[in-house]
Amino acid sequence: MTESQVLIEVREVGKVYGNGVVGLRGVSLQVKRGEVVCIIGPSGSGKSTLLRTLNALEPISAGEIRVLGESVHDPRTDLNRLRARLGMVFQSFNLFPHRTVLDNLMLAPRVVSGVKPERARERALALLAKVGLADKADMHPGQLSGGQQQRVAIARALAMQPEIMLFDEPTSALDPEKVGEVLDVMKVLASEGMTMCVVTHEMGFARAVAHRVVFMEAGEIVYEDAPERFFTAPANERLRAFLGQVLKSA
Amino acid sequence: MRSNPLAGRAGAWLIYLVVLGGIIGGLYVATQRIDYSWNWQRIPQYLISNEGQERVAPFDGFVAVAEDGHSLTLKEMKGSRSITIRDFDELLVGDGDLVFENDPLARKRGLVAGPLLVGLWMTLKISALSLMAALVLGLLIGLGRVSRNSAVSGLAATYVEVIRGTPLLVQIFIFYFFVGTVMELSAFTAGVAALAVFTAAYVAEIIRAGIEAVPRGQMEAARSLGLSLPQAMRHVILPQAFKRTLPPLAGQFINLIKDSSLVSVMALTDLTKAGREVVSSTFSPFEVWFTVAGMYLLLTGLLSYLVRRLEKRLAHD
Numbered sequence: 001m002t003e004s005q006v007l008i009e010v011r012e013v014g015k016v017y018g019n020g021v022v023g024l025r026g027v028s029l030q031v032k033r034g035e036v037v038c039i040i041g042p043s044g045s046g047k048s049t050l051l052r053t054l055n056a057l058e059p060i061s062a063g064e065i066r067v068l069g070e071s072v073h074d075p076r077t078d079l080n081r082l083r084a085r086l087g088m089v090f091q092s093f094n095l096f097p098h099r100t101v102l103d104n105l106m107l108a109p110r111v112v113s114g115v116k117p118e119r120a121r122e123r124a125l126a127l128l129a130k131v132g133l134a135d136k137a138d139m140h141p142g143q144l145s146g147g148q149q150q151r152v153a154i155a156r157a158l159a160m161q162p163e164i165m166l167f168d169e170p171t172s173a174l175d176p177e178k179v180g181e182v183l184d185v186m187k188v189l190a191s192e193g194m195t196m197c198v199v200t201h202e203m204g205f206a207r208a209v210a211h212r213v214v215f216m217e218a219g220e221i222v223y224e225d226a227p228e229r230f231f232t233a234p235a236n237e238r239l240r241a242f243l244g245q246v247l248k249s250a
Numbered sequence: 251m252r253s254n255p256l257a258g259r260a261g262a263w264l265i266y267l268v269v270l271g272g273i274i275g276g277l278y279v280a281t282q283r284i285d286y287s288w289n290w291q292r293i294p295q296y297l298i299s300n301e302g303q304e305r306v307a308p309f310d311g312f313v314a315v316a317e318d319g320h321s322l323t324l325k326e327m328k329g330s331r332s333i334t335i336r337d338f339d340e341l342l343v344g345d346g347d348l349v350f351e352n353d354p355l356a357r358k359r360g361l362v363a364g365p366l367l368v369g370l371w372m373t374l375k376i377s378a379l380s381l382m383a384a385l386v387l388g389l390l391i392g393l394g395r396v397s398r399n400s401a402v403s404g405l406a407a408t409y410v411e412v413i414r415g416t417p418l419l420v421q422i423f424i425f426y427f428f429v430g431t432v433m434e435l436s437a438f439t440a441g442v443a444a445l446a447v448f449t450a451a452y453v454a455e456i457i458r459a460g461i462e463a464v465p466r467g468q469m470e471a472a473r474s475l476g477l478s479l480p481q482a483m484r485h486v487i488l489p490q491a492f493k494r495t496l497p498p499l500a501g502q503f504i505n506l507i508k509d510s511s512l513v514s515v516m517a518l519t520d521l522t523k524a525g526r527e528v529v530s531s532t533f534s535p536f537e538v539w540f541t542v543a544g545m546y547l548l549l550t551g552l553l554s555y556l557v558r559r560l561e562k563r564l565a566h567d
Contacts, residue, residue: 055474057470057473057474080473080476080477080478081476083473083474083475083476084475084476085476086474087474088471088474088475090467090470090471092465092467094465094467094468094470094471095471096468096471096472096486096490097490098489098490098493107475107477107485107486108472108475108476108477111477111481111485112475112476112477112481113476153471156475157474157475160475160476
């Protein structure tokens with residue numbers, strides 16, 4: 001069953017925006033079950049775009065993406081069912097402000113999967129406990145700090161029991177002192193064997209948690225390697241320049 | 251700041267009262283100059299009258315009054331129908347009389363709603379029904395406006411342009427004389443339909459703006475969880491859009507109540523039409539129109555009060 005091993009298969013994917021700007025150029029990437037892959041690169045390099053093509057929030061212009069054995073951009077694919085198996089966490093949290101924290105977690109399981117309310121509630125409370133926010137169940141998102149909101153967003157994605165989690169710069173909108181609490185939750189997930197794709201600027205996290213780190217620039221994957229070599233002795237000039245800049249400013 | 255006595259809260263109220271009093275006084279002086287005699291005492295009977303309720307003949311026929319005078323039977327002249335009336339206080343016909351359809355037969359004493367109140371009720375009915383229809387239609391057209399299908403969004407945009415680009419009075423005429431005739435609608439149905447179609451165009455624009463004001467990330471988050479487009483709309487986007495659209499929607503519905511006065515051009519006795527009829531029988535146009543305006547104000551004021559309460563409740567969630 002090699003199919004079950006490779007969960008994400010990106011083949012020669014290109015994306016051109018309506019105004020002619022090239023977003024992605026011949027990108028290929030594989031993610032295996034249980035792998036944590038971090039994608040780094042300067043802003044505008046296409047890393048968020050790539051992540052968003054994985055669950056078809058962003059259409060592609062060329063190539064193919066297979067996730068969990070299904071062709072993501074094939075119109076015949078049942079996208080809603082596929083997306084339910086793919087959790088996504090956004091830079092700006094995107095919690096539903098008109099619903100309580102608990103309702104945020106219960107909505108998709110009830111509406112999409114038809115889980116019974118008591119069961120959904122039980123599971124939601126367990127997940128809130130897992131991200132350390134069991135006491136915030138009845139609050140509204142607006143009453144929480146950024147770090148707490150992002151932890152709720154992670155719990156909300158987990159409530160669908162996804163097989164893969166996608167993180168789109170999950171800590172970029174946070175105050176520096178709140179970054180750690182979100183990364184800690186992600187570390188726990190990784191240690192439990194969750195398959196994760198993480199677009200991030202947190203080099204320390206990538207180095208400690210990732211199995212593989214991917215460097216993107218100008219819509220292309222320029223280099224990928226295991227974190228030790230990636231950060232200490234990368235065999236790529238542009239990555240060395242990028243790391244030099246990032247580490248200097250840090 | 252303290253030195254200016256008009257700067258405080260009390261000062262503001264004082265200015266308010268002085269200006270308002272000035273306007274009312276001005277009106278009074280103006281009517282004095284044209285030698286108008288105010289007859290406010292004529293108005294209450296058109297709101298509530300103690301003339302009682304008349305029973306009229308539903309068909310042509312002969313009257314038979316019982317011995318004791320407490321019951322009356324009408325036998326149809328050219329048919330076999332007959333009715334018996336017992337619930338009355340005063341007999342208006344005699345035994346053996348021939349009466350024709352709509353002739354008064356008897357009167358029951360007591361307080362009944364006068365023409366202005368009956369008109370107010372009609373206005374309320376027309377407004378409430380067209381409000382509900384406009385909400386449903388406007389929601390559909392508003393959703394059509396934000397549809398990615400350009401045929402749907404084009405049709406919705408055309409609807410809005412056509413309706414907003416023509417006067418309501420003309421639309422009412424079209425509904426009454428054309429649509430009403432073709433589809434055999436009653437004046438009431440045609441009036442409600444015209445108002446609903448007109449208001450729906452504005453409701454659609456309000457709902458479109460409300461939907462577009464919800465951040466794009468909300469739709470992305472909902473879809474990324476596996477919700478279909480209709481599910482995301484229903485559970486995530488529309489509840490948030492609704493909160494934003496409540497104030498402009500309330501304004502639109504207050505307009506609807508006021509616009510409903512235009513259906514008085516059809517054979518519909520709404521508050522405005524009732525006002526016209528009362529004027530022609532009292533010759534007191536000033537009193538009647540001020541009364542009618544006050545009754546409209548009562549309706550619209552009540553509606554904005556209810557909406558404010560709803561807004562407050564939603565704000566707490």
